[in-house]
Amino acid sequence: MQQSPVPPEPPIYRRIADGLREAILSGDLRDGDRLPGENALMARHGIARATARQALSVLINEGLAIPKRGSGVYVRQFRPIRRHGSRRLSRDRWGRGAAIWDSDTEGRPYTVDEVDIDRERAEDPVARVLDSSEVWVRRRRYSVNGRPVQLSVSHFPAELVEGTAITREDTGPGGVYARLGELGHAPAHFTEELRARMPHPHETVQLDLPAGTPVIVIARVARTADGVAVEVNEMVLDAASYVLQYDFDS
Amino acid sequence: MQQSPVPPEPPIYRRIADGLREAILSGDLRDGDRLPGENALMARHGIARATARQALSVLINEGLAIPKRGSGVYVRQFRPIRRHGSRRLSRDRWGRGAAIWDSDTEGRPYTVDEVDIDRERAEDPVARVLDSSEVWVRRRRYSVNGRPVQLSVSHFPAELVEGTAITREDTGPGGVYARLGELGHAPAHFTEELRARMPHPHETVQLDLPAGTPVIVIARVARTADGVAVEVNEMVLDAASYVLQYDFDS
DNA sequence: GAGTGGTCTAGACCACACG
DNA sequence: GTGTGGTCTAGACCACTCT
Structure with a gap:
């Protein structure tokens, strides 16, 4: 007969983290509220500093809290931008008020900085898809309300766009797609592949990401x-x- | 005149983590390889145990390494399944060999466990979208090769599906969409909203997620x-x- | 100046995996 | 049995924020 397994007590730091998480998810602690700090947790639970830190680090790595040096640990907020992929039909017919998640429905004014344009040898997945060993690359960073939110690296077959405005910082009215159209290569079909993962260090820096924040990586091919x-x-x-x-x- | 700012030295644990990350991303350490353990790092760098742990925890929280008790810390692998959303046209015409990321192109045999079907009061976003205060809910977990990979919770307006196979474990040939079609409510339009975030504790348990693994949440509405x-x-x-x-x- | 989080040391005991 | 990672204590010094 199977012995009923005794569920082991979770460690202290975990029980403390669970309590704080509960307070956040239930709404007792709201966006921007201050969590009890290291000293408060040490006193309240009679634990060492490292243990209190460990409890807080759980919530920070879960993306629920953000530490501010010299100030405290705070409940994190979520106010996303809505990005539309294919929207051919739905938008006007039943797009209104039917969203599952709240968001700033239309992207707020984007600003573009750190533009960088270069001609380079194509790396493997890109070279294969574009069937081209030389590419023009346009790198950009997008910000909303002064906060960086997106990095973008666009690749074009070099032979195709050589000498056009696509190789210059100002691509002119309508952007790169209008230029591609004038070349007789208007994009008509799109494939987007999506992944989510934890950011690499350079992404953490460029997007100013706090711990516990994944990135979504989209590889879009225009045909x-x-x-x-x-x-x-x-x-x-x-x-x-x-x-x-x-x-x-x- | 602006004083040239001296870039501060990163702390030791960070420099160690950077070195190990470099080894992983460059391919010096490959999928499944063992990283130097706590004792090795203490000896090699002359640091305390907690500092070595901190270095390793960076990589673990980045999803690059996985700790195994009593054994060591190992380089993590990535072998994704490809899930297709809208695929109306592209599939046969230019879908072949053009993928950016490697994957098991077609989903390997899924197994379904932990099926759970209930009639419940609808919570807010769902109630609003379905325009219904009572719903039938089908909860499932999908696994591939014995590894759980997806949780799914489907909601149907109660008045619509009451008494049909949709409220039973075996939905019959063609599944729930075939049944909806027979009721004169065949789904024709889909909206998928996507987010990525760190998992909640129950998701960590049900999907058996190691630290540093985000989840992708998809809310799909069928109309x-x-x-x-x-x-x-x-x-x-x-x-x-x-x-x-x-x-x-x- | 007082309080906060960030880094680090030097120990300890434990459960677990592997040979 | 030995080595591994998991948890925890009790200190220390620092840089930073807030008042």
Whole structure:
């Protein structure tokens, strides 16, 4: 007969973290509220400093709290931007008020900084998809309300765009897609591949990410009506700043 | 005149973590390889145990390494499943060999366990979208090769599906969508909203997630040709097990 | 100046994995 | 049995924030 297994007591730091998480998720502690600090936890539970830190680090790594040096640990907030992928039909017909998650429905004014344009040898996945060993690369960072939210790296086959405005900082009215259209290579079909993972160090710096924040990586391939790939765009989004939406049929 | 700011030396634990990360990302350490343990780091760098642990915890929280009690810390691997959202046109015409990320292209045999079906009061976002205060809820967990990879919670308006196979464990041939079709409410339009975040504790348990693994949350709304919402499905995916793909036009 | 989080040391005991 | 990671104590010094 199976001995009823005794559930082991969770360690102290975990029980403290569970209590604080409960307070956050239940709404007892709200966005921006201050959590009890290290000293408060030490006194209240009679534990060592390292143990109190460990409890707080759980919540920080879960993305529920943010530490501020010399000040305290605070409940984190979530106010995402909504990014639309395919939206062909749904938008006006039943897009209103039907969202699952709250968001700033339309992207607030983006600012673009750290633009960087270069001609480079294509790396492997991009070279294969574009069928081109030389590419023009446009790197950008997007910010909303002064907070960086997205990194974008666009690749174009070098032979295709050589000498056009796509190789210059100002791409002119309508942007790169209008230029591709004038070249007779208007994008008509898109494929977006998505992943989520923890950020690499350079992403943490460029997006100013606190601990416990994943990134969403989108690799988008734009193809002409003939199926020729003309752009590969890899985007890295601060996951805490975005809700992505895709609408489709059948 | 601006004093050239002296970049402060990163702390020891960070420099050690940077070195190990470099070894992982460069391929010096490969999937499944063992990292130097706490004792090795203490000896090599002349540091205290807690500092060595802190260095390793950085990599663990980044999802690059996995600790195994009594054994060591190992380099983590990434072998995702590919999940297709809208795929109307692209699949056969230019889907082949054009992927950015490697994956098991078609989902390997899923197994379903922990099925749970209940009639419940609808919570707020779901109640609003389905315009229904009572819902039938189908909860499931999906596993691939014995590893849990996805949690799924489907909601249906209670009045609509009452007494049908949708309220029973075996939904019959074609599944719930076939049953909805027979009721004259065939789903025709889909909206998927996506987020990524760190998992909640119950998700960590049910998906057996190691630290440093985000989840992707998909809220999918199915609507009939008339625009009536007939299903809300909230899925929670182990982000390390998935690549999502969406294909669309214009 | 007082309080906060960030880093670090030097120990300790434990449960677990592996040979 | 030995080595591993998991938890915890009791200190210390620092940089930073807030008042």
